Amino acid sequence: MADEVFFRMREIDKVYPLEGEDVHALKKVSLTLDEGEYLSVLGPSGSGKSTLMNIIGCLDTPTSGEYILQGREVENLDELELAELRNREIGFIFQNSQLLPRLTARKNVELPLIYAGVRPRERRERAEAMLERVGLSDRMDHMPNQLSGGQQQRVAIARAMVGNPSILLADEPTGALDQKTGAQIMELFQELNDEHRTVIMITHDLKIASRARRIVHIIDGELTDDPQWGKSHQAVPQPKQAGSAVQSRDD
Numbered sequence: 001m002a003d004e005v006f007f008r009m010r011e012i013d014k015v016y017p018l019e020g021e022d023v024h025a026l027k028k029v030s031l032t033l034d035e036g037e038y039l040s041v042l043g044p045s046g047s048g049k050s051t052l053m054n055i056i057g058c059l060d061t062p063t064s065g066e067y068i069l070q071g072r073e074v075e076n077l078d079e080l081e082l083a084e085l086r087n088r089e090i091g092f093i094f095q096n097s098q099l100l101p102r103l104t105a106r107k108n109v110e111l112p113l114i115y116a117g118v119r120p121r122e123r124r125e126r127a128e129a130m131l132e133r134v135g136l137s138d139r140m141d142h143m144p145n146q147l148s149g150g151q152q153q154r155v156a157i158a159r160a161m162v163g164n165p166s167i168l169l170a171d172e173p174t175g176a177l178d179q180k181t182g183a184q185i186m187e188l189f190q191e192l193n194d195e196h197r198t199v200i201m202i203t204h205d206l207k208i209a210s211r212a213r214r215i216v217h218i219i220d221g222e223l224t225d226d227p228q229w230g231k232s233h234q235a236v237p238q239p240k241q242a243g244s245a246v247q248s249r250d251d
Protein backbone atom coordinates (compact mmCIF):
# COMPACT_ATOMS: atom_id res chain seq x y z
CA MET A 1 0.00 0.00 0.00
CA ALA A 2 1.14 3.50 -0.76
CA ASP A 3 0.84 4.63 2.84
CA GLU A 4 3.55 2.19 3.89
CA VAL A 5 6.00 3.20 1.19
CA PHE A 6 8.93 5.31 2.31
CA PHE A 7 10.30 6.30 -1.08
CA ARG A 8 9.41 4.93 -4.49
CA MET A 9 9.72 6.36 -7.98
CA ARG A 10 8.31 4.50 -10.93
CA GLU A 11 8.95 5.45 -14.52
CA ILE A 12 9.35 9.13 -13.83
CA ASP A 13 9.57 11.33 -16.90
CA LYS A 14 10.35 15.01 -16.93
CA VAL A 15 9.91 16.98 -20.11
CA TYR A 16 10.66 20.68 -20.24
CA PRO A 17 8.51 22.09 -23.02
CA LEU A 18 10.55 24.48 -25.09
CA GLU A 19 9.71 26.19 -28.31
CA GLY A 20 11.23 24.23 -31.12
CA GLU A 21 12.19 21.14 -29.21
CA ASP A 22 11.14 19.67 -25.85
CA VAL A 23 13.92 18.68 -23.47
CA HIS A 24 13.44 15.17 -22.14
CA ALA A 25 15.43 15.57 -18.92
CA LEU A 26 14.37 12.37 -17.13
CA LYS A 27 13.44 9.15 -18.90
CA LYS A 28 11.57 6.39 -17.09
CA VAL A 29 13.49 6.84 -13.85
CA SER A 30 12.66 4.21 -11.23
CA LEU A 31 14.17 4.21 -7.78
CA THR A 32 13.24 2.70 -4.44
CA LEU A 33 14.85 3.73 -1.19
CA ASP A 34 14.65 2.39 2.32
CA GLU A 35 14.77 4.56 5.36
CA GLY A 36 18.34 4.86 6.59
CA GLU A 37 19.98 4.32 3.22
CA TYR A 38 22.91 6.35 1.94
CA LEU A 39 22.56 6.78 -1.80
CA SER A 40 24.68 8.68 -4.27
CA VAL A 41 23.38 9.87 -7.61
CA LEU A 42 26.38 10.21 -9.89
CA GLY A 43 26.30 11.82 -13.29
CA PRO A 44 27.99 14.34 -15.55
CA SER A 45 26.85 17.90 -16.17
CA GLY A 46 23.51 18.09 -17.94
CA SER A 47 22.58 14.49 -17.13
CA GLY A 48 19.48 15.45 -15.14
CA LYS A 49 20.77 15.51 -11.55
CA SER A 50 19.22 18.80 -10.53
CA THR A 51 16.01 17.91 -12.31
CA LEU A 52 15.88 14.71 -10.29
CA MET A 53 16.77 16.53 -7.11
CA ASN A 54 13.95 19.02 -7.65
CA ILE A 55 11.49 16.18 -8.02
CA ILE A 56 12.82 14.17 -5.07
CA GLY A 57 12.72 17.37 -3.00
CA CYS A 58 9.15 18.21 -4.06
CA LEU A 59 10.27 21.48 -5.62
CA ASP A 60 8.93 20.31 -8.95
CA THR A 61 6.59 17.58 -10.16
CA PRO A 62 7.21 14.95 -12.82
CA THR A 63 5.56 15.10 -16.25
CA SER A 64 4.50 11.48 -15.75
CA GLY A 65 5.23 8.54 -13.51
CA GLU A 66 4.66 7.79 -9.86
CA TYR A 67 6.50 9.21 -6.87
CA ILE A 68 5.57 8.21 -3.34
CA LEU A 69 7.28 9.84 -0.36
CA GLN A 70 6.30 8.79 3.16
CA GLY A 71 3.13 7.26 1.81
CA ARG A 72 2.07 10.41 -0.04
CA GLU A 73 1.54 10.23 -3.78
CA VAL A 74 3.31 13.39 -4.81
CA GLU A 75 1.61 13.80 -8.19
CA ASN A 76 -1.75 14.20 -6.47
CA LEU A 77 -0.70 17.07 -4.22
CA ASP A 78 -1.38 20.75 -4.82
CA GLU A 79 1.25 23.45 -4.32
CA LEU A 80 0.47 23.93 -0.66
CA GLU A 81 0.49 20.23 0.17
CA LEU A 82 3.72 19.85 -1.76
CA ALA A 83 5.32 22.65 0.24
CA GLU A 84 4.20 21.05 3.49
CA LEU A 85 5.56 17.67 2.48
CA ARG A 86 8.83 19.28 1.43
CA ASN A 87 9.22 21.19 4.68
CA ARG A 88 8.48 18.14 6.77
CA GLU A 89 10.41 15.45 4.93
CA ILE A 90 13.35 17.03 3.12
CA GLY A 91 16.46 18.77 4.43
CA PHE A 92 18.28 20.50 1.58
CA ILE A 93 22.01 21.14 1.48
CA PHE A 94 23.46 22.97 -1.51
CA GLN A 95 26.95 23.67 -2.79
CA ASN A 96 26.93 27.12 -1.23
CA SER A 97 25.52 27.05 2.23
CA GLN A 98 22.92 29.74 1.38
CA LEU A 99 22.80 31.07 4.93
CA LEU A 100 21.10 34.38 5.52
CA PRO A 101 24.00 36.82 5.96
CA ARG A 102 22.41 39.02 8.61
CA LEU A 103 21.46 36.23 10.96
CA THR A 104 23.67 34.40 13.44
CA ALA A 105 24.37 30.71 13.02
CA ARG A 106 21.75 29.98 15.67
CA LYS A 107 19.08 32.10 13.98
CA ASN A 108 19.83 30.53 10.61
CA VAL A 109 19.24 27.10 12.11
CA GLU A 110 16.08 28.29 13.83
CA LEU A 111 14.53 29.53 10.58
CA PRO A 112 12.84 26.31 9.44
CA LEU A 113 11.32 25.98 12.89
CA ILE A 114 9.90 29.49 12.65
CA TYR A 115 8.15 28.47 9.43
CA ALA A 116 6.95 25.33 11.18
CA GLY A 117 5.43 27.40 13.98
CA VAL A 118 7.65 26.11 16.77
CA ARG A 119 7.75 28.33 19.85
CA PRO A 120 10.84 30.49 20.50
CA ARG A 121 12.23 28.62 23.45
CA GLU A 122 11.97 25.20 21.86
CA ARG A 123 13.38 26.66 18.64
CA ARG A 124 16.41 27.92 20.39
CA GLU A 125 17.01 24.67 22.23
CA ARG A 126 16.68 22.57 19.12
CA ALA A 127 18.90 24.88 17.07
CA GLU A 128 21.57 24.81 19.75
CA ALA A 129 21.40 21.03 20.02
CA MET A 130 21.87 20.73 16.25
CA LEU A 131 24.78 23.17 16.20
CA GLU A 132 26.36 21.14 18.97
CA ARG A 133 25.76 18.01 16.96
CA VAL A 134 27.74 19.40 14.02
CA GLY A 135 30.55 20.58 16.28
CA LEU A 136 29.77 24.30 16.43
CA SER A 137 28.76 24.87 20.04
CA ASP A 138 31.35 27.65 20.26
CA ARG A 139 30.17 29.43 17.10
CA MET A 140 26.44 29.88 17.65
CA ASP A 141 26.52 33.67 17.77
CA HIS A 142 28.80 34.11 14.79
CA MET A 143 27.51 35.66 11.62
CA PRO A 144 28.03 33.62 8.44
CA ASN A 145 30.89 35.86 7.29
CA GLN A 146 32.64 35.17 10.58
CA LEU A 147 32.67 31.45 9.85
CA SER A 148 34.92 29.39 7.59
CA GLY A 149 33.43 27.73 4.51
CA GLY A 150 33.38 24.37 6.23
CA GLN A 151 31.71 25.86 9.32
CA GLN A 152 29.11 27.57 7.16
CA GLN A 153 28.35 24.24 5.55
CA ARG A 154 27.99 22.68 9.01
CA VAL A 155 25.45 25.36 9.88
CA ALA A 156 23.62 24.54 6.66
CA ILE A 157 23.58 20.86 7.63
CA ALA A 158 22.28 21.74 11.10
CA ARG A 159 19.57 23.86 9.47
CA ALA A 160 18.66 20.98 7.15
CA MET A 161 18.40 18.57 10.08
CA VAL A 162 16.68 20.67 12.71
CA GLY A 163 13.16 19.86 11.53
CA ASN A 164 14.00 16.16 11.69
CA PRO A 165 13.29 15.45 8.00
CA SER A 166 13.28 11.90 6.68
CA ILE A 167 15.80 12.66 3.95
CA LEU A 168 18.92 14.80 3.79
CA LEU A 169 19.20 15.80 0.15
CA ALA A 170 22.60 17.22 -0.76
CA ASP A 171 23.64 18.69 -4.12
CA GLU A 172 27.45 18.90 -4.41
CA PRO A 173 27.76 19.93 -0.75
CA THR A 174 31.56 19.93 -0.84
CA GLY A 175 31.87 21.60 -4.24
CA ALA A 176 32.97 24.94 -2.78
CA LEU A 177 35.34 23.52 -0.14
CA ASP A 178 39.00 22.53 -0.18
CA GLN A 179 39.77 18.83 -0.06
CA LYS A 180 40.40 18.53 3.65
CA THR A 181 37.33 20.50 4.68
CA GLY A 182 35.29 18.60 2.12
CA ALA A 183 36.46 15.32 3.64
CA GLN A 184 35.34 16.50 7.09
CA ILE A 185 31.91 17.36 5.75
CA MET A 186 31.69 13.93 4.10
CA GLU A 187 32.65 12.42 7.45
CA LEU A 188 29.73 14.26 9.03
CA PHE A 189 27.30 12.87 6.45
CA GLN A 190 28.66 9.40 7.23
CA GLU A 191 28.05 9.91 10.95
CA LEU A 192 24.54 11.15 10.31
CA ASN A 193 23.84 8.11 8.18
CA ASP A 194 25.26 5.87 10.92
CA GLU A 195 22.59 7.47 13.10
CA HIS A 196 20.06 6.18 10.56
CA ARG A 197 19.42 9.43 8.72
CA THR A 198 18.61 8.78 5.08
CA VAL A 199 21.10 10.60 2.84
CA ILE A 200 20.89 11.29 -0.89
CA MET A 201 24.11 12.73 -2.25
CA ILE A 202 24.00 14.25 -5.72
CA THR A 203 27.36 14.71 -7.39
CA HIS A 204 29.46 14.46 -10.53
CA ASP A 205 32.48 13.37 -8.46
CA LEU A 206 33.11 9.62 -8.22
CA LYS A 207 35.24 10.06 -5.13
CA ILE A 208 32.42 11.81 -3.29
CA ALA A 209 29.84 9.34 -4.59
CA SER A 210 31.94 6.39 -3.46
CA ARG A 211 31.33 7.25 0.18
CA ALA A 212 27.77 6.00 -0.14
CA ARG A 213 26.71 2.40 0.27
CA ARG A 214 24.87 2.54 -2.99
CA ILE A 215 25.46 4.48 -6.18
CA VAL A 216 23.07 5.05 -9.03
CA HIS A 217 24.29 6.55 -12.28
CA ILE A 218 22.39 9.09 -14.27
CA ILE A 219 23.35 9.62 -17.87
CA ASP A 220 21.29 11.56 -20.35
CA GLY A 221 18.23 11.36 -18.10
CA GLU A 222 18.43 7.61 -17.58
CA LEU A 223 19.14 6.09 -14.20
CA THR A 224 20.93 2.81 -13.64
CA ASP A 225 21.92 1.03 -10.46
CA ASP A 226 25.58 0.06 -10.27
CA PRO A 227 25.67 -3.68 -9.52
CA GLN A 228 29.25 -3.30 -8.36
CA TRP A 229 27.99 -1.45 -5.33
CA GLY A 230 26.50 -4.50 -3.79
CA LYS A 231 23.13 -3.45 -2.51
CA SER A 232 20.39 -5.44 -4.13
CA HIS A 233 17.53 -3.67 -5.81
CA GLN A 234 14.96 -5.19 -3.55
CA ALA A 235 13.57 -3.22 -0.69
CA VAL A 236 15.43 -5.12 2.00
CA PRO A 237 16.50 -2.97 4.93
CA GLN A 238 20.23 -3.26 5.53
CA PRO A 239 21.28 -3.82 9.12
CA LYS A 240 23.00 -0.66 10.25
CA GLN A 241 26.43 -0.48 11.78
CA ALA A 242 27.00 -0.74 15.49
CA GLY A 243 25.42 2.08 17.40
CA SER A 244 22.30 2.30 15.31
CA ALA A 245 19.12 2.43 17.30
CA VAL A 246 17.23 0.69 14.56
CA GLN A 247 16.88 -3.04 14.60
CA SER A 248 16.52 -5.02 11.42
CA ARG A 249 13.51 -7.26 11.23
CA ASP A 250 13.86 -10.93 10.44
CA ASP A 251 10.47 -11.46 8.84
Ligand SMILES: Nc1ncnc2c1ncn2[C@@H]1O[C@H](COP(=O)(O)OP(=O)(O)OP(=O)(O)O)[C@@H](O)[C@H]1O
Pocket residue numbers: 016017018023024025043044045046047048049050051052204
Ligand atom coordinates in the same frame (compact mmCIF):
# COMPACT_ATOMS: atom_id res chain seq x y z
N1 LIG B 1 13.92 24.77 -16.75
C1 LIG B 1 14.42 24.11 -17.80
N2 LIG B 1 13.93 24.32 -19.04
C2 LIG B 1 14.41 23.64 -20.10
N3 LIG B 1 15.42 22.74 -20.03
C3 LIG B 1 15.97 22.51 -18.82
C4 LIG B 1 15.51 23.19 -17.65
N4 LIG B 1 16.24 22.76 -16.60
C5 LIG B 1 17.11 21.86 -17.09
N5 LIG B 1 16.97 21.70 -18.43
C6 LIG B 1 17.71 20.77 -19.31
O1 LIG B 1 17.56 19.47 -18.77
C7 LIG B 1 18.78 18.75 -18.83
C8 LIG B 1 19.21 18.32 -17.42
O2 LIG B 1 19.55 19.47 -16.68
P1 LIG B 1 19.97 19.40 -15.13
O3 LIG B 1 20.06 20.78 -14.64
O4 LIG B 1 19.07 18.48 -14.43
O5 LIG B 1 21.44 18.74 -15.24
P2 LIG B 1 22.54 18.48 -14.10
O6 LIG B 1 22.87 17.03 -14.18
O7 LIG B 1 22.05 19.00 -12.81
O8 LIG B 1 23.79 19.32 -14.60
P3 LIG B 1 24.93 20.10 -13.74
O9 LIG B 1 25.86 19.03 -13.22
O10 LIG B 1 25.60 20.94 -14.77
O11 LIG B 1 24.27 20.89 -12.68
C9 LIG B 1 19.78 19.68 -19.51
O12 LIG B 1 19.84 19.33 -20.86
C10 LIG B 1 19.18 21.05 -19.31
O13 LIG B 1 19.56 21.90 -20.36
Ligand SMILES: [Mg+2]
Pocket residue numbers: 049050051
Ligand atom coordinates in the same frame (compact mmCIF):
# COMPACT_ATOMS: atom_id res chain seq x y z
MG1 LIG C 1 22.76 20.53 -11.48
